[in-house]
Amino acid sequence: MTEIAVVGAGLMGHALALVFAIGGHKVRLTDNNPATLERAPGLMATALATLTEAGEVDASKDRQWLSTAVRCVPDLGETVKGATVVVEAVVERPDIKRAVYGQLETLMDPDAILASNTSNLDIFPLVPPGLEKRTVIAHWYTPPYLCDLVDLCPGPHTDPAAVATVRDIVAAMGKVPVVFKQMVQGYVANRLQAAMQLEVYRMLDEGLVTPKDIDDSVLHGLALRIPILGIMAKADFTGLLLMQQGLKNRSYTPPEPRDRSESLDALIEAGRTGVMAGKGYFDWGDASPEDLFRERDRKLLALKQALRAIGPMEPK
Numbered sequence: 601m602t603e604i605a606v607v608g609a610g611l612m613g614h615a616l617a618l619v620f621a622i623g624g625h626k627v628r629l630t631d632n633n634p635a636t637l638e639r640a641p642g643l644m645a646t647a648l649a650t651l652t653e654a655g656e657v658d659a660s661k662d663r664q665w666l667s668t669a670v671r672c673v674p675d676l677g678e679t680v681k682g683a684t685v686v687v688e689a690v691v692e693r694p695d696i697k698r699a700v701y702g703q704l705e706t707l708m709d710p711d712a713i714l715a716s717n718t719s720n721l722d723i724f725p726l727v728p729p730g731l732e733k734r735t736v737i738a739h740w741y742t743p744p745y746l747c748d749l750v751d752l753c754p755g756p757h758t759d760p761a762a763v764a765t766v767r768d769i770v771a772a773m774g775k776v777p778v779v780f781k782q783m784v785q786g787y788v789a790n791r792l793q794a795a796m797q798l799e800v801y802r803m804l805d806e807g808l809v810t811p812k813d814i815d816d817s818v819l820h821g822l823a824l825r826i827p828i829l830g831i832m833a834k835a836d837f838t839g840l841l842l843m844q845q846g847l848k849n850r851s852y853t854p855p856e857p858r859d860r861s862e863s864l865d866a867l868i869e870a871g872r873t874g875v876m877a878g879k880g881y882f883d884w885g886d887a888s889p890e891d892l893f894r895e896r897d898r899k900l901l902a903l904k905q906a907l908r909a910i911g912p913m914e915p916k
């Protein structure tokens with residue numbers, strides 16, 4: 601058992617605290633917004649209940665267990681003192697991350713590792729010299745108690761032992777670390793997602809398709825194969841000659857990167873900001889966001905369990 605500190609108790613932070621607690625670690629969670637820290641135990645308990653109902657977590661890990669496994673601590677110094685790994689999950693703003701790293705340099709134990717959950721930032725230039733050797737990016741996907749991928753990146757000065765320690769902790773919890781040799785901005789999954797998203801915005805903005813056309817195509821076309829084959833094994837099954845021909849016969853021009861989408865802006869303008877607002881691209885009726893997240897989690901769990909039983913196509 602390792603002591604883990606999680607700094608930032610928002611969407612990712614509370615869920616990461618739960619993941620490490622389920623993984624057998626002693627966790628302290630903090631946030632500089634008292635209301636966010638107060639909300640965290642309820643959110644963790646809801647997610648934990650979904651996991652125990654699905655048999656993913658032993659039923660003895662109940663609400664009472666959770667209250668001792670994850671301690672919510674308002675003070676940053678108290679949170680990180682004695683922790684082997686400090687998970688940083690504060691807002692995605694360089695100025696705020698830089699300020700937090702400055703505080704952590706003086707508060708963390710001398711050998712403790714800083715693991716940032718940043719989605720897109722190259723955080724290494726923001727880290728003070730005293731933390732450079734022991735800072736890694738450990739990037740999770742939401743919800744991290746269901747998504748197993750963890751991207752691990754060292755910075756230019758990171759000690760390889762720090763990466764190995766985080767990799768081993770993550771792997772021991774049944775997660776799947778992908779270790780990059782250096783910072784790969786966007787990692788693999790977020791880069792692919794960003795490329796796909798550009799195409800989605802273009803097709804919607806040009807009025808070529810509806811949101812339902814896109815999801816029908818993904819759910820009934822792309823999605824069935826990806827969980828078993830990924831992208832690269834699928835290419836082998838398609839045949840690389842056809843892949844080569846596909847590159848030559850390219851029948852359209854890929855979208856230019858752009859920083860806005862008219863169709864997205866119009867939805868937001870109309871208050872259609874997604875599930876939290878009850879509507880976005882689709883209408884989600886009167887169901888509460890909590891119920892919708894629970895339904896999503898149950899379905900994801902059922903899929904995950906089925907995929908675990910089926911297994912991927914393994915190269916022979």
Ligand SMILES: NC(=O)c1ccc[n+]([C@@H]2O[C@H](COP(=O)([O-])OP(=O)(O)OC[C@H]3O[C@@H](n4cnc5c(N)ncnc54)[C@H](O)[C@@H]3O)[C@@H](O)[C@H]2O)c1
Pocket residue numbers: 607608609610611612613630631632633636688689690691692696700717718719720739740741742
């Ligand atoms: N949301 C996602 O799907 C997702 C997925 C992977 C990675 N991430 C990354 O995780 C990090 C957190 O994202 P989020 O979605 O949880 O954001 P969030 O806004 O839900 O939570 C961030 C929390 O940080 C807190 N905070 C801000 N300054 C602080 C400080 N000085 N000390 C302590 N707490 C502080 C805020 O009060 C807030 O509760 C970001 O770097 C983001 O890029 C997010």
